Amino acid sequence: MTDRAGTFDGVHRRNLSKVLGHVHLDGPLSRARLTAMTGLNRSTVASLVAELTARGLVIEQAPDPTNRVGRPSPVVAPDPRVLAIAVNPEVDAVTIAAVGIDGGIPARERIEVDHLPSPDETAELVASALDRWRAADLRDARFVGVGLAVPGLVRASDGLVRFAPHLLWSDVPIRALVEESTGLPTAVGNDASLGAIAEHLFGAGRGVDDMVYLNGGASGIGGGLIVHGRPVGGSAGYAGEFGQNRPGIAAPDDRRAAEGVLEDEVSRARLLEVVGLDHGDEPTLADALAAADSPAVADEVGRQSRILATALCNAVNVLNPSLIVLGGFLATLAERDLGALEAAVAAQAMPAASEGLSIRVAALGENRLLIGAAEIAFADLLADPLGR
Amino acid sequence: MTDRAGTFDGVHRRNLSKVLGHVHLDGPLSRARLTAMTGLNRSTVASLVAELTARGLVIEQAPDPTNRVGRPSPVVAPDPRVLAIAVNPEVDAVTIAAVGIDGGIPARERIEVDHLPSPDETAELVASALDRWRAADLRDARFVGVGLAVPGLVRASDGLVRFAPHLLWSDVPIRALVEESTGLPTAVGNDASLGAIAEHLFGAGRGVDDMVYLNGGASGIGGGLIVHGRPVGGSAGYAGEFGQNRPGIAAPDDRRAAEGVLEDEVSRARLLEVVGLDHGDEPTLADALAAADSPAVADEVGRQSRILATALCNAVNVLNPSLIVLGGFLATLAERDLGALEAAVAAQAMPAASEGLSIRVAALGENRLLIGAAEIAFADLLADPLGR
DNA sequence: ATGATTTGTTGTGAGATACAACATAAAGCA
């Protein structure tokens, strides 16, 4: 919105955005509930909803049989035909999905590749999936944009992938490539940051305005912050790189990597190693850890938990969040004894800051990144349903 | 503002707030410049300014002789008679000032005490200063609120001082006490966080939307964050406690305190000790450091700088700020070789994140905390000039 | 069936800003 706040048009757009945002986040809502949530007048909400309906963004459904006194209120739902393309390129596959503004995922493909997907290839895969869907099942859908979750540093201003170590992408203008191949407006974000957004809006962090999200992946530790209810990008969009931090390590014996950073010490590879696995997905690792009763495993889990606790404390002292959400192998690690981790954080962090703090594991499953990617694809539309 | 956004009244209030905010932050501005800055219509700005004038918040002055073609535009300035009381209780004195919404400080008293000031005493000192000023020089002033900068943890919701170690205040309802003694609405904040706000609005961080401020005081290291242009409080308001963090210490020899936190390692006391001073103000310490040429001094400065650099890196990785501002003895420490500190941060932080980063020393002098305290006292008025 | 309750619908009113036309004050220039 080109700073239309303060004008009439601005008010109207904000109100449309508010209504659309509520049904997007909370799902179908009666008009009566919307009036309550927005604080606007009944008649105003009616006209806003009518406008959104005319633009094909929401649909009005028959009232729910609520068994309550009074005239039933029609239910306003996001129009499931409004879709975004969510993309997650990884070393061994590119996952592409169609995600509805209603949260549904009517189409999803994981395209395995036997080589690292190149930027051009990724853009082409997205375009061909889009074409296929447009020609078949999703014929009557309306695709409003593309969102990419990239495992690397993404410059917010232009969607340039500065460096994605595992994809071996370096200064790749992926946003421009995908915009060209699809003709759709495209947004790009760091995968862990998008995970944070997804957990904040639809997962373990629903309704929490100040949270920290840390994700443990095969390649390292990333994350994202939500402050004042908004995702934090920082000046260029690189915020959230917890894995590169250097937390204090109280016991010298706990250090494995000289001059190492958090993700050198707290790592999935070390956990796999100690349980004697070469590789494996998250449940496999969790099962192996649960089954193992060797002291070596307990030691390694303890060591990593101690270091993780210190890293979390640093974040808690600085940000005073009300919630920390852990995903990936950090969830596996933490879930073994969530109470102990909370206690360790409470012991080291400022007492006051840890009072209101809870630590949870991520709630969304494998679709987390796709949901986050779709969210940034929807962002413009949600912020200003009239566009421009 | 009780969520009046989205209504007409809301628009009007927002626009009043916008105009008042601009003249508050940037000083006197011509009406023509205000129209450009707000994007509103000339006639609209005229009526907004008239309303603010009627409410005694701004004054219109004769146009500046600008030597430019065209009809001269009257200059809108904040009314210097609109004042806040800013208070900073310390172990040896309570500083109280009247701070104008124009940024002026027409009155300032440092009341030395030979004992720790108690909460009640502080509240009484504020009330009596207020009475004196109201009876004399500032007879025609309008006091809109009190802001306190407290060296301790302050709960944002109710202005309760949870713990101020040096004042020995514990769970002190200082906001209520001062509101009672003065009859004025009162706001309370942590001193370093208020320093961050002041530097952001009027000091080294002017115009910077993502910054980190660290202050080195006699008692430890505190700070504050600005994210998306807004100060970060966190869930309870305790954010910014960098001093309690545990940064990694690469060289074991650099560690002085087992299990120590940042402010145990990087401390003013250690600097004073190494130059052989018992105590001393900031210039004294800076001079002593500059004059010393013993290797012990250089070693200690180097050691503290190394640890500080790691702590800053942790913040940079997570927040990707465009600016770090250092105050207090951290400024003294950094100023000895700002380039080296920047290099050390660049060497350890993610390369991309340190690209757009600059490190500066604080620009505001001894009035920093008073300006920050006044700012939170003015906050309600600035957010909604009509009140309620 | 009747009343109570809640909410949609409709028409009117109010408030704030945008816009256009005109007025005004300064600088530039002949």
Place this chain on the structure above:
DNA sequence: TGCTTTATGTTGTATCTCACAACAAATCAT
């Protein structure tokens, strides 16, 4: 000095959006 140019204040009108009130509709309770 006086005219032109330029930029801005001033005034009155138009427009837009939301609030409000009155009425209608749909459900539950008796």
